[in-house]
Amino acid sequence: MDLVKEIQRLKKEKNAVILAHYYQVPEIQDIADYVGDSLGLSQKAAETDADIIVFAGVHFMAETAKILNPSKTVVLPDLDAGCSLADSCPPDEFEKFTKAHPDHIVITYVNCSAEIKALTDIVCTSSNALKIVNSIPKDQPIIFAPDRNLGQYIINETGRDMLLWDGSCIVHEAFSMEKLLDLHKKYPDYKIIAHPESETHILNTATYIGSTSGMINYVREHQDEKFIVATEAGILHKMQQEMPNTELVPAPAKEDNTCACSECHFMKMNTLQKLHDCLLNESPQVDVDEAIRERALLPIQRMLDLSK
Numbered sequence: 001m002d003l004v005k006e007i008q009r010l011k012k013e014k015n016a017v018i019l020a021h022y023y024q025v026p027e028i029q030d031i032a033d034y035v036g037d038s039l040g041l042s043q044k045a046a047e048t049d050a051d052i053i054v055f056a057g058v059h060f061m062a063e064t065a066k067i068l069n070p071s072k073t074v075v076l077p078d079l080d081a082g083c084s085l086a087d088s089c090p091p092d093e094f095e096k097f098t099k100a101h102p103d104h105i106v107i108t109y110v111n112c113s114a115e116i117k118a119l120t121d122i123v124c125t126s127s128n129a130l131k132i133v134n135s136i137p138k139d140q141p142i143i144f145a146p147d148r149n150l151g152q153y154i155i156n157e158t159g160r161d162m163l164l165w166d167g168s169c170i171v172h173e174a175f176s177m178e179k180l181l182d183l184h185k186k187y188p189d190y191k192i193i194a195h196p197e198s199e200t201h202i203l204n205t206a207t208y209i210g211s212t213s214g215m216i217n218y219v220r221e222h223q224d225e226k227f228i229v230a231t232e233a234g235i236l237h238k239m240q241q242e243m244p245n246t247e248l249v250p251a252p253a254k255e256d257n258t259c260a261c262s263e264c265h266f267m268k269m270n271t272l273q274k275l276h277d278c279l280l281n282e283s284p285q286v287d288v289d290e291a292i293r294e295r296a297l298l299p300i301q302r303m304l305d306l307s308k
Helices: 003-014 026-031 038-047 059-068 091-099 129-134 148-158 177-186 212-221 235-242 272-281 290-306
Strands: 016-021 034-036 052-056 073-075 105-109 122-124 142-145 162-164 190-194 226-230 248-250
Touching (some): 003 016, 003 026, 016 026, 016 038, 038 290, 059 073, 091 142, 105 129, 148 162
Parallel strands (some): 016 034, 016 052, 226 248
């Protein structure tokens, strides 16, 4: 069976749309109707007129699509595709944390569960985090969760005194400073670009810091330069497709792995076969409890309104 042709046939027959994150395997990115970062994917999910949303990403992303489109069927190729960052923020503990600081407005990074979003005043992504924090009055105390590295980056950029939840992404914390400096010695004319979920000492080496889409845009605008890319290695596929003549090297992780780069195990759980099967069977479906969905929708909608 030609999986690609069969997926395209099923997609047309069922009026489905395939949304994929930049960290998905190349063959999924290539068949997707839209490939993007968390903000772009949220915007596409909100505006789609498809009956079925096939979300090639991780669980919290499919949940966000369902929160925005409760009447649509949302399927995820592998229901076990989770997120270490989302897992680092259990809802019961986070609720206690927010209740202990009732005067604080709560901003959460989109990489969290629906239950956490329901405890939130406004959601952000790495693309719009600075804009959203800057939209809050300066005298208003802020809780920022769940990513402490992104939170620290925002504090450094804005000067805001935010209370940070102690969560992190294992992929972005896996970059080795020592290996990165060694790599830079090997490629001294390569500029380092990094995602703000990386630790501060990594960000301090970067020429450019931005979201996945921001990094792609930066490389697009500087195609004659060479880059060491410090984020999940899946992004290199789209970068190289768009900028085939630009030299790109993935930043090295602390652990030795086959590509000397950092990969998200959860993102890579989705395969072309699983994507085909979930579209064929319309399963596994992602659902969100209606009471939680209604509460989680408000902070997501505030983010989308501010991002226009």
